[in-house]
Amino acid sequence: MNLGASLFDGKSKGRAVFLRRNGPIIMVYAFILLLVIIGITQSERFFTERNLTNVARQSAFLGIVALGQMLVILTAGIDLSVGSLVKVSILVSAIVMNGESGNVLPAIIATLGLGVLVGLIHGFLINELRIAPFIVTLASLVILRGVGLTISSSPVGKASREVMMFYVQKIGPVPVIAWMFFVLIVLTMLLLRYTVFGKYLYAVGGNIEVARLSGVPIKAVRYGVYVLCSLTAAVTGLLWLSRMGVGDPAIGDGIELQTITAVIIGGTSLFGGRASVLGTLGGVLLLGITANLLVMLGVNQFIQGLIQGLIIVAAVALYKQEGD
Amino acid sequence: AQDDDGDMLGFEFTDEQIEASPYLQSVLSRLDETYDTSDFAKDGPYRIALAAQGTSNAWSALFDAHANWYVEHLGEDVVAELLYGDAQASADIQVPQVEDLLAQEPDALILVPMGAAALSAPVERAMMQGVPVVLCASAVETDNFVTEVGTNLWVVGASLAQYVVDQLGGEGNVAFMTGIPGVTTSDIMEEGAQAVFDANPGINILDKQPGFWSPADAKGIMETWLVQYGDEIDGIWSGGAQMSQGIISAYLDAGLDIPPIGGGEWQNGFLRLALEHDIKYLAWQYPNAMITMCIDAALQILAGEPIARFIDFSGVIPNSEPFTDVEGADYFREEWSDDVHGPITMPDEKLAELGFTTMDDG
Amino acid sequence: MTKAVSGAPRRFGCRFSLGMSEYILEMRNISKSFAGVQALKEVSIRCKPGLVYGLVGENGAGKSTLMKILAGAYRADAGEIIYKGAIRDQASTAEIIDSGISIIYQELALVRQMSVAENIFLGREPRKRLGVLDLKLLHERSSALLERLGIELDLHLPVSELTIAQQQLVEIAKALSQNADLIVMDEPSAILAGSELDQLFRIIESLKSQGVTVIYISHRLEEVFRIADEVTVLKDGELVATRPIGELDRATLVEFMVGRPLDEVFPQTEHEQGELVLVAEDVSTDTILAGVSLELYAGEILGIAGMVGSGRTELARALFGADPLTGGSVQLVARGKTKWGSPAQAISAGLALVPEDRKAHGLFTALSVRINVTIPILPSLTRLGVLKRAAEDEIVREAQARLSIVMSSSDQETQFLSGGNQQKVVLAKWLETDPNVIILDEPTRGVDVGAKFEIYKLMRQLNDRGIAIVMISSELPEIIGMSDRILVMNDGRIAGELAREEAGEARIIELATMGGSEAGQS
Amino acid sequence: MSLTKTYQAPIADKRWKTRKFVADYGVYIALLILLLAGAVLTPKLYSVDTIAVVMRQASQLGIVAIGQTLVLLVAGLDLSVGGIFIMTSVVVAEVGNGRDEMVIPAIATALALGALVGLGNGLLVTKRRVPPFVATLGMLVLVKGATQAYTRGVPGGFVPEVLGIVNRSWSFLSIPLVLWLGLSAVFIFILRGTSYGRRVYAVGSNMEAARLSGIPVDLIRISVYVLGSLFAVISGVVLTGYVLYVDRFIGSGLDLDSIAAAVVGGTAFVGGRGGLLGTIAGVLIIQILSTMVVLLGLDVEVQFIIKGLVILGAVTLYSVANVES
Numbered sequence A: 001m002n003l004g005a006s007l008f009d010g011k012s013k014g015r016a017v018f019l020r021r022n023g024p025i026i027m028v029y030a031f032i033l034l035l036v037i038i039g040i041t042q043s044e045r046f047f048t049e050r051n052l053t054n055v056a057r058q059s060a061f062l063g064i065v066a067l068g069q070m071l072v073i074l075t076a077g078i079d080l081s082v083g084s085l086v087k088v089s090i091l092v093s094a095i096v097m098n099g100e101s102g103n104v105l106p107a108i109i110a111t112l113g114l115g116v117l118v119g120l121i122h123g124f125l126i127n128e129l130r131i132a133p134f135i136v137t138l139a140s141l142v143i144l145r146g147v148g149l150t151i152s153s154s155p156v157g158k159a160s161r162e163v164m165m166f167y168v169q170k171i172g173p174v175p176v177i178a179w180m181f182f183v184l185i186v187l188t189m190l191l192l193r194y195t196v197f198g199k200y201l202y203a204v205g206g207n208i209e210v211a212r213l214s215g216v217p218i219k220a221v222r223y224g225v226y227v228l229c230s231l232t233a234a235v236t237g238l239l240w241l242s243r244m245g246v247g248d249p250a251i252g253d254g255i256e257l258q259t260i261t262a263v264i265i266g267g268t269s270l271f272g273g274r275a276s277v278l279g280t281l282g283g284v285l286l287l288g289i290t291a292n293l294l295v296m297l298g299v300n301q302f303i304q305g306l307i308q309g310l311i312i313v314a315a316v317a318l319y320k321q322e323g324d
Numbered sequence B: 001a002q003d004d005d006g007d008m009l010g011f012e013f014t015d016e017q018i019e020a021s022p023y024l025q026s027v028l029s030r031l032d033e034t035y036d037t038s039d040f041a042k043d044g045p046y047r048i049a050l051a052a053q054g055t056s057n058a059w060s061a062l063f064d065a066h067a068n069w070y071v072e073h074l075g076e077d078v079v080a081e082l083l084y085g086d087a088q089a090s091a092d093i094q095v096p097q098v099e100d101l102l103a104q105e106p107d108a109l110i111l112v113p114m115g116a117a118a119l120s121a122p123v124e125r126a127m128m129q130g131v132p133v134v135l136c137a138s139a140v141e142t143d144n145f146v147t148e149v150g151t152n153l154w155v156v157g158a159s160l161a162q163y164v165v166d167q168l169g170g171e172g173n174v175a176f177m178t179g180i181p182g183v184t185t186s187d188i189m190e191e192g193a194q195a196v197f198d199a200n201p202g203i204n205i206l207d208k209q210p211g212f213w214s215p216a217d218a219k220g221i222m223e224t225w226l227v228q229y230g231d232e233i234d235g236i237w238s239g240g241a242q243m244s245q246g247i248i249s250a251y252l253d254a255g256l257d258i259p260p261i262g263g264g265e266w267q268n269g270f271l272r273l274a275l276e277h278d279i280k281y282l283a284w285q286y287p288n289a290m291i292t293m294c295i296d297a298a299l300q301i302l303a304g305e306p307i308a309r310f311i312d313f314s315g316v317i318p319n320s321e322p323f324t325d326v327e328g329a330d331y332f333r334e335e336w337s338d339d340v341h342g343p344i345t346m347p348d349e350k351l352a353e354l355g356f357t358t359m360d361d362g
Numbered sequence C: 001m002t003k004a005v006s007g008a009p010r011r012f013g014c015r016f017s018l019g020m021s022e023y024i025l026e027m028r029n030i031s032k033s034f035a036g037v038q039a040l041k042e043v044s045i046r047c048k049p050g051l052v053y054g055l056v057g058e059n060g061a062g063k064s065t066l067m068k069i070l071a072g073a074y075r076a077d078a079g080e081i082i083y084k085g086a087i088r089d090q091a092s093t094a095e096i097i098d099s100g101i102s103i104i105y106q107e108l109a110l111v112r113q114m115s116v117a118e119n120i121f122l123g124r125e126p127r128k129r130l131g132v133l134d135l136k137l138l139h140e141r142s143s144a145l146l147e148r149l150g151i152e153l154d155l156h157l158p159v160s161e162l163t164i165a166q167q168q169l170v171e172i173a174k175a176l177s178q179n180a181d182l183i184v185m186d187e188p189s190a191i192l193a194g195s196e197l198d199q200l201f202r203i204i205e206s207l208k209s210q211g212v213t214v215i216y217i218s219h220r221l222e223e224v225f226r227i228a229d230e231v232t233v234l235k236d237g238e239l240v241a242t243r244p245i246g247e248l249d250r251a252t253l254v255e256f257m258v259g260r261p262l263d264e265v266f267p268q269t270e271h272e273q274g275e276l277v278l279v280a281e282d283v284s285t286d287t288i289l290a291g292v293s294l295e296l297y298a299g300e301i302l303g304i305a306g307m308v309g310s311g312r313t314e315l316a317r318a319l320f321g322a323d324p325l326t327g328g329s330v331q332l333v334a335r336g337k338t339k340w341g342s343p344a345q346a347i348s349a350g351l352a353l354v355p356e357d358r359k360a361h362g363l364f365t366a367l368s369v370r371i372n373v374t375i376p377i378l379p380s381l382t383r384l385g386v387l388k389r390a391a392e393d394e395i396v397r398e399a400q401a402r403l404s405i406v407m408s409s410s411d412q413e414t415q416f417l418s419g420g421n422q423q424k425v426v427l428a429k430w431l432e433t434d435p436n437v438i439i440l441d442e443p444t445r446g447v448d449v450g451a452k453f454e455i456y457k458l459m460r461q462l463n464d465r466g467i468a469i470v471m472i473s474s475e476l477p478e479i480i481g482m483s484d485r486i487l488v489m490n491d492g493r494i495a496g497e498l499a500r501e502e503a504g505e506a507r508i509i510e511l512a513t514m515g516g517s518e519a520g521q522s
Numbered sequence D: 001m002s003l004t005k006t007y008q009a010p011i012a013d014k015r016w017k018t019r020k021f022v023a024d025y026g027v028y029i030a031l032l033i034l035l036l037a038g039a040v041l042t043p044k045l046y047s048v049d050t051i052a053v054v055m056r057q058a059s060q061l062g063i064v065a066i067g068q069t070l071v072l073l074v075a076g077l078d079l080s081v082g083g084i085f086i087m088t089s090v091v092v093a094e095v096g097n098g099r100d101e102m103v104i105p106a107i108a109t110a111l112a113l114g115a116l117v118g119l120g121n122g123l124l125v126t127k128r129r130v131p132p133f134v135a136t137l138g139m140l141v142l143v144k145g146a147t148q149a150y151t152r153g154v155p156g157g158f159v160p161e162v163l164g165i166v167n168r169s170w171s172f173l174s175i176p177l178v179l180w181l182g183l184s185a186v187f188i189f190i191l192r193g194t195s196y197g198r199r200v201y202a203v204g205s206n207m208e209a210a211r212l213s214g215i216p217v218d219l220i221r222i223s224v225y226v227l228g229s230l231f232a233v234i235s236g237v238v239l240t241g242y243v244l245y246v247d248r249f250i251g252s253g254l255d256l257d258s259i260a261a262a263v264v265g266g267t268a269f270v271g272g273r274g275g276l277l278g279t280i281a282g283v284l285i286i287q288i289l290s291t292m293v294v295l296l297g298l299d300v301e302v303q304f305i306i307k308g309l310v311i312l313g314a315v316t317l318y319s320v321a322n323v324e325s
């Protein structure tokens, strides 16, 4: 007799699985659609090219870090330090660049190098000292904030002319920064779907012990993913420099919470092993469009916080999450 | 008693001090500059964007209330629409918000910058887009804006320090509590104060810590200072009224005599405490009513009239000069709730409507 | 070593060219202790290529630990491992897999969120340049492998969607995919039944004929006699004996394991059929159960047999209120309490469920034995919510004695107990609730012979007290030996009921495996 | 056949004993080291006045950390406490409005609202299965937003003077300290000696097993979130009395500090492990550190860095002690 004779038919389950896994994403995009409809009907300036490109560019600032955050969360980790790292990256890049075109490359290298370093330190503490990612990056959040203040408590450095222009450059009607975000989205999808590293992220997040016993190089995977996440923060620091022209330590606090919110709204599980790039994009857009609409519609300032809170709670609560 | 402290801009700078402070240079140079606004001239009614600090505390709530009241007061044929951005006191939120506001193509932008550097580029982009920018209450790094309405914060910090020095007769120990490190307003006041203390060798700064403009943080630090230095502290410099409240509270708990405080504001709660406990202080002012001047400035620009590049509210808004405990009682208003910052230029009913007076519930 | 993933299905006979030793593996004087417990004390074993080695011993004897040391999952405190003629230094699990050792762990080792194919080749994915996956090759290889093993599964399905038994099959496929020279199987049969088991043995035979060494751990001694060439017995972390299978009979082997002779007869009690206690009518759930009806009488054991995935566990959970019913009802006749919708209500109505997956559903692994045992009866141990410590101590002591739980103290965390002892803790916990209906889902899974017969006796003692027992088991001898009546499940339905007298392995398997249309009519 | 059998005697293993010792008492060792360092660097730390101040300030963190520990024990997390502080301070001022006799109603109102927030957290986490991190983060934004919408940015009223009592010390004793230690003692007992405590640990350790054992899992989790919020309200009341003023930024930072204190004290993120004795030490470490920074006149940025390093250091102790498992 065949071993499989008594097994249920796997195919029919496929559709249920699809719905279960993609429910949050469908929900988020439905939500976004609703907001867009509200925007179009209630404000004549919402659906203009100008505002849409504006929203697209703004989304990149949250979105790029959210992609890094999503990868870390996929491995059942978390990175609370991204906000502070964005802050330090802005300062470092501004100081190194110091307004000179010739310093752009050194500044980029220094900033990305900083990202790599911070990621490696996270990896080290998590891998070698076996400290929970939450704690490692919580400590790192506090320490990097201190480092930022030590570097400078007031605005320093300066972006070069080209870097400042980069912010407003467009390819077609779309800002370069939005293109960058788009390219990173595609790359992340490819990474998750078609590379061994991507699969290892799932394995480590799904069951780290099993991954270890199966010979997955879990340390390397975790070093890698924390470096990637810190790199997205460093890149965002550079983008902020281009946005502001100077290094201002006032920027960066709270980004970690926003990215985590966006990632979770998008259906990625905080328990690890499950992630969705499109979902994360949806989460980012939902937060971005909400903020944009609050300004566009001139919503009474006193209830803005309430509305934001309601939207976040509704977004995470409407779809019953799969518990572990 | 300190009549010479009354007029802040009468503060004497040394050349070195000016040289050391880009802020001072910028303010002093802009004082006698005017901006040719003819490019911005257009017919009303106007759509004006206001990127405000937002509903983060009573000061900014009253700021917004003044703005709304004043726009209403001017009428729809002057300002057709006031586009509003609530930055929740955060530069991170404000930068994209300014972008959102500019996407609506307003006729002018009034900005209460939440970070001098962070908002510089957005300000430049607004100007590039042809939207004139009025900075309200604080400055940005770039010079590319039309005008700033505010006061010389360096001088504010310096005057408060000078008050402490004078009270101590030039000799004694000072505890130095700054606001939030990295926030421009706080940093510049600190810079001015430090310059004065540096110029007085008899002054010994015991310790300098940030109180984060929070009564709780200020009180926590003051408590520790008190157990460490006790009555060695001869004078206190404080960067804000909320912190002064925390400081006073720590003294009251410890049962020690309160030394003179350079630092307070026309904030009703602070005045109440100070009056009750007979505290010597110098208060500076940062009236939220200055938004009316900012709106006036925007209208002046849109009318194409030349405008001064630095507009000091001190003396323009009634009762907005610094004052000391000697006049304190004249400023205190029994019916206001604790967190009202004076002076108020809108009608009393408005204030009551917003729940800022406590007359009805006794 | 070449990378394990080479295109060829197996690499045969390329090994002993070194000619250094006739043993492919020698583990010498291995010692290991955990959290203050000495799990292994100077244990030595040797294995030749192409033979099957049985490794047996009571729960907690150290079998799994020894194998985990071999697989690199644990590091030994002392001793050395000589593999293929060379002393093996500390190596990573990946290196050990590459060197030709693969292991099927006692606890399933799969990533639930990943697909069947991804799990099989986890850590050894076929890849193109730059770390890009070769998805085509991955699926080709996995489907070839599953086909060869006669397993029919959707390769793209996440493992979480499979039953435990199906997962075990994936686990076996994964171990075989590594083309190992030495395969360790730690209780692979615990959740396999009937023909699946035969299939497993066929696989082992073929491995053996290909010169692969197999180390086989099981508590089912008949399996050991069936396939092992040599048997090693561990007891309390020490080696008791290593004997060729020919020199052993069951009684001697059991004596080695338990340390004394053991009478292995299923305990029986004679009794009349008691009163009707529980009636289930047309019970259906949204997974697999479709109209199951049964009656349960006081003092009897109702055995439930069936193939993997036939819905036995689902039935147990449905009876216990752990899963919502989509149709039908479960009623308890005796206590007047007729319906319940949650385990809490079921428990207060007098039901108990000893679940199949003890790690996920039975134990609080991070908590002490004490807390585990007393958790369902806290209200009776408290006055105004405050615990009566002495009463609790007494209960834990009694439970330990009654089930011979091996532990260092009642405050030991249950994660540090061996599998069998963990099972006893779960049993102890449910016995404390003094139920009148106990549902036992695979109660002796992973339990050693000695303890197994203790559990059987216990079941009969419970019967004598009038307690009705539902026993789900994949071990046919156990089902036949213990049940008063047997229900055979097939595809979420009852395929037939057999009285003890008419039950035989062949009849049960027939009912369990016949096509869906015939099911439910016999 | 006899059912009894000789039990395997635990064989003492020195290495393991040291590890267990470190895991169990690490945080107290760390505290001791800090106190010794304090004796050398900042002897002022040992004056009765300083102790009184440190203890009063520690209580603000300590009380909310009790709730945070409970929530962590059921594998949860509560980020909403920051919002609750603000809400509490507003409610105390609005309801109390400077009238001492209204203090009790004011606190009662705050407690009721706090319980509601906790209920919201609990329902999101249990009924909608939202991960606690996000559920409580959402509630944080919501509570802040609601407070703002209610006050229209302007909290009215005054904090009743009588609340200033929290600032009084009798030698080193004060009301917040007594509250903190008293509540800690009560909850240490509840966790160890009552069925509720057992259930909290059981739920944190394995939710499905707990459900199958008849524990009302959702109820326990919801109750823990409610308790967490109630403790945040009590901390909020103490803080409000501390500043005697409605402050929008009241207690900022205490939310993360409360998590840090619990974790430094040995309560695990995965739930089911740890307890309040460790949290007390964790709170003291954090508070003494920040006091020492001021006593030493160090810059605030140094304080950030030191705090981060101490968290890492303490947690490393546990992880090193637990390498094997």
Ligand SMILES: Nc1ncnc2c1ncn2[C@@H]1O[C@H](COP(=O)(O)OP(=O)(O)OP(=O)(O)O)[C@@H](O)[C@H]1O
Pocket (backbone or CB within 6 Å): C034, C035, C037, C038, C039, C057, C058, C059, C060, C061, C062, C063, C064, C065, C066, C106, C415, C416, C417, C418, C419, C420, C421, C446, C448, D325
């Ligand atoms: N990770 C661990 N931490 C602490 N103790 C452990 C650990 N793993 C095993 N032990 C202890 O080591 C001893 C041997 O356990 P092991 O799992 O090897 O037994 P086993 O022979 O496989 O038993 P079973 O037949 O029940 O699976 C037991 O006493 C167990 O409590």
Ligand SMILES: Nc1ncnc2c1ncn2[C@@H]1O[C@H](COP(=O)(O)OP(=O)(O)OP(=O)(O)O)[C@@H](O)[C@H]1O
Pocket (backbone or CB within 6 Å): A008, A013, C161, C162, C163, C164, C165, C191, C286, C287, C288, C306, C307, C308, C309, C310, C311, C312, C313, C314, C315, C356, C474
């Ligand atoms: N059509 C189906 N839809 C969803 N799940 C199914 C379906 N068919 C089977 N299953 C899964 O199969 C399992 C039912 O088999 P169950 O595990 O109860 O069988 P069993 O007879 O107890 O076998 P064993 O305990 O040996 O695994 C359930 O866990 C369920 O998840």
Ligand SMILES: [Mg+2]
Pocket (backbone or CB within 6 Å): C063, C064, C065, C106, C186, C419
């Ligand atoms: Mg085992």
Ligand SMILES: [Mg+2]
Pocket (backbone or CB within 6 Å): C312, C313, C314, C356, C441
């Ligand atoms: Mg089953």
